[in-house]
Amino acid sequence: MNGALEGRVALVAGGTRGAGRGIAVELGAAGATVYVTGRSTRLRRSEYDRPETIEDTADLVTAAGGRGVAVPTDHLVPEQVAALVARIEAEQGQLDVLVNDIWGGEKLFGWDVPVWEHDLDDGLRLLRLAVETHAITNHHALPLLLKHPGGLVVEMTDGTEEYNRGTYRNSFFYDLAKSSVLRMAFSLGHELGSRGATAVALTPGWMRSEMMLEHFGVAEGNWRDALAAEPAFGISESPFYVGRAVAALAADPEVARWNGTSLSSGQLAREYGFTDRDGSRPDCWRYLVDAQGADGPLDPAPYR
Template sequence: MNKPLSGKVALVAGGTRGAGRGIAVELGAAGATVYVTGRTTRTQRSEYDRPETIEETAELVNEAGGKGIAVQVDHLVPEQVQALVARIEKEQGRLDLLVNDIWGGEKLTEWNVPVWEHALDRGMRLLRLAIDTHIITNHYALPLLIKNPNGLVIEMTDGTAEYNDQHYRLSLFYDLAKNSVLRIAKALAHELSPYHCSAVAVTPGWMRSELMLDHFGVKEENWRDATESEPHFIISESPRFVGRAIAALAGDQNAVRWNGQSTSSYQLAREYGVYDIDGSQPDCWTYIKEVQEAGKPANADGYR
């Protein structure tokens, strides 16, 4: 089997579940050694109080054909991140890909609540989890990544720069968090360029994360049942879709052409010819604009 990332070392920061897990698994399928970090292990749960663990993700990486290494890290604690990077350097001697997928704000966001009514402690905690973690991780990981050319940083967010520039994301705190990550990628692009490395901001579409599936009371196998209560869920995508898109980007010898850009799972999938696990290419962000926001009946024909 083709293993374009064989010999490559990746760190998926925030790989316990959701996009992080999907990305880690697909990087493994492409042959990479993948360090998977997060706060929830089989013996300790984070404030998320979810059952998914970093060990499970690492095992899925192994099953996919890569090498998964689970390391418990709170990315708000600089000493833990510093120790993680030191371990990667000692064990591998290099870092080719950093995926910053640390988030943790779903249970903190108060949707459609103005800033003066939103709980301040929850909002500030959200910003720390969404922004500070990425900055801390970049601070310690990038000196190792830039030792070799063609290093790549993926900053995971929600919404492309174009979409977010035109929309209020239903909460000042959420809006600021996701747009800040876009700017982090933009700034990193300038700082990494002299080292022939690059940074790209990537957003999935409406992703069928474990949390989202639970919200609708469905599993991946019967996810379409959720369209009975939310018809526009028909445009949703699995976490593996963005994983496959990023794995393809990481295997592109000319990935530097994406440096500083904001892109989506669909845009990458179309560029590299990859598909979701059901064989489709969901174009979520176009669908949202042309169908959902236009008030049209849910119909993904031509958008999958």
């Protein structure tokens, strides 16, 4: 992918950590200029109170071969998003790739807690962060993206349309948020397709984000040590895997064939031939579907 996105401009909204960071870095590795936004900066942390910052992500983009630009932005504040897009237009004159990876809900939902017992303020805050932010960003950014044909919008979610349709996802609020983003990509595909742009929904598999690695008490270098406690973690993938999926989509001159559809990192790895950084090709969602019908625990190895 080196140089495949030279001269292209991307905005990764919510690029502080996890999938957003992996996507930003891989777009940079392909030669793009990448604007990275979020609320966690070197001067101020968001309510996550974590060490990752948008400046760190931007530096990683530049180190990978692109140009990273960190812009502190709260995507719930329309004025901040409008100012962000105005800056991109003034500095670049174009926007070719928009990745909506804004989330912020890990601490706001309870596993298997029914809606009448769930904290209402947390649930509504989750929906605002996961859905309203995407709508605000699309409203302000899409006019710039549509100025040139061939633009790509990637709506990041958790789960494919097929999987989520028949599976309860953790809680009423979490399920609603992730399903809403899937539908958002479908709606955007309808609105953008006739105007020369493409919109897709994209999900990673079981991703080894910074928070997930901490949960298991491991680092990326020794993540397999977690398999003793959770063998299914063997299907996991690094954040750079879904990043390579986005870079492949952005470089594909026939990307419009995916317009309005739901995609996964493992599916696109088979389509475009890329691998994770360790050379593997995990297909988490195929594994999960097969595991549902298995008599016992399923070995992740054949799905890598």
